[in-house]
Amino acid sequence: TRLATNMATVTSTRDLRSSDLADVSLSAGLLSALTRIEYYTPDGQEIASWASRETPASRPADTARLLERARTTHQPITILSCDHDCVLYAFVPAFDRDSREVTMIVGQLASDQLQVFRRLSGADVALLKPGTDGDSPEVWGRSVRVLTNAPALAPMLGTMGGDAAPSPETSATKIVGDRHYLLAMHALPAKIVGGSGGGPEALFI
Numbered sequence: 001t002r003l004a005t006n007m008a009t010v011t012s013t014r015d016l017r018s019s020d021l022a023d024v025s026l027s028a029g030l031l032s033a034l035t036r037i038e039y040y041t042p043d044g045q046e047i048a049s050w051a052s053r054e055t056p057a058s059r060p061a062d063t064a065r066l067l068e069r070a071r072t073t074h075q076p077i078t079i080l081s082c083d084h085d086c087v088l089y090a091f092v093p094a095f096d097r098d099s100r101e102v103t104m105i106v107g108q109l110a111s112d113q114l115q116v117f118r119r120l121s122g123a124d125v126a127l128l129k130p131g132t133d134g135d136s137p138e139v140w141g142r143s144v145r146v147l148t149n150a151p152a153l154a155p156m157l158g159t160m161g162g163d164a165a166p167s168p169e170t171s172a173t174k175i176v177g178d179r180h181y182l183l184a185m186h187a188l189p190a191k192i193v194g195g196s197g198g199g200p201e202a203l204f205i
Contacts, residue, residue, distance in 0.1 A: 003090070003106060003108070004076075004090050004092035004094065004104045004105075004106040005092060005094050007037070007104070007106070008039075008092070008094035008095065008096050008097075008102055008104055009094070009095065009096070009097060010097055011039075011096050011097055012096055012097045012098050013039055013047050013048070013096045013098075013100055013102055014098060014100070016039060016047055016048045017048055018048045018049050018050055020048065021037045021048055021049070021050035022050055033108055033109040033111070033112035034052065034106065034107065034108055035051065035052045035085070035087050035107035035108065035109060036049075036050065036051045036052070036059065036087075036089070036105060036106065036107035037049065037050045037104070037105070037106055037107075038050075038104065038105040038106075039096075039102050039103075039104055040067060040102060040103045040104070040105075041101075041102065041103075042071060042101045042102075042103070044064075044067060044068065044071070044103075047102065058083065058084065059089070059105070059107075060079050060081045060083075060089060063105070066079065066089075066091045067091060067103055067105070069091075070091040070092065070093050070103055071093060071103050074093050075093070076090060076091065076092045076093070077090070077091040077092075078090050078091075078191075078192055079091070079192060079193075080110060080127075080188065080192050080193050080199070080200060082110075082127060082129045082145045082146075082199075082200045085109060085110075085111075085145075086109070086110035086111065086127050086145050086146045086200065087107045087108065087109060087110060088107070088108050088109075088110050088113060089105060089106070089107050090104070090105070090106045090107075090108075091103065091104075091105055092104045092105075092106065110127060110146055111146045111148075114127070114146060114148050115148060117148075118148045118149070123204055123205065124147075124148045124149050124153055124204070124205040125147075125148055125202055125203065125204050125205065126139070126144050126145075126146060126147040126148070126153075126157070126202070126203040126205065127144075127145045127146040127147075127200045127201070127202060127203075128140075128142035128143065128144055128145065128185075128200060128201050128202075128203055129142060129143050129145050129199075129200045129201075130142055131143060137154055137157040137158040137160075138158075138160070139157050139160045139163075139203065140160070140163065140164070140165035140185070141165065142201065144157055144203075145200065153205060155176075156174060156176050156179075156181060159174075159176065160174065165185070166185070169184075169185070169186065169187075170184070171183060171184040172184075181205055182205070183203060183204070183205055184203070184204045185201055185202070185203050185204075186201065186202045186203075186204065187201055187202075188200060188201060188202055
């Protein structure tokens with residue numbers, strides 16, 4: 001949400017065009033890994049939008065409702081969607097450089113944020129989604145959508161397709177060769193993944 005607010009305060013939306021946002025995305029910072037930038041008026045009309053061609057993740061299905069909620073509550077909303085790539089979407093009410101009220105949508109790859117977490121904590125983490133897609137490693141009936149240190153950990157996780165899942169909020173041990181891995185599954189806050197179930201979960205390694 002801070003990134004979206006900062007972007008709004010240095011941008012004038014008076015004559016903003018969608019083509020202008022490609023340059024904004026490139027200057028937003030090396031760690032931003034932006035997938036989407038959108039500006040809206042207070043009544044919900046799109047001002048300009050940009051989406052990355054490299055990571056063409058679609059917006060959340062309930063984008064219109066989330067935009068309206070952010071506008072009416074004047075509070076930012078963060079949603080994690082793993083329909084394709086796992087993307088963190090921020091719906092942020094803000095003011096542009098000319099003090100015009102706008103609402104922004106900014107999408108950032110979750111993998112980028114998890115790498116920052118790994119550097120700070122020393123722990124690896126995966127985002128798992130219920131069900132399997134045939135392409136990703138399977139862990140306890142869930143598919144791995146994002147994984148830090150993937151070259152080292154993906155082979156280990158790939159051996160767990162038939163393993164039984166531990167009880168919720170407990171840990172499990174996996175032994176591969178001379179290495180012991182401690183794995184703990186945690187549910188993500190409902191306000192981020194949605195309260196209807198079926199959203200991604202975090203696996204700490």
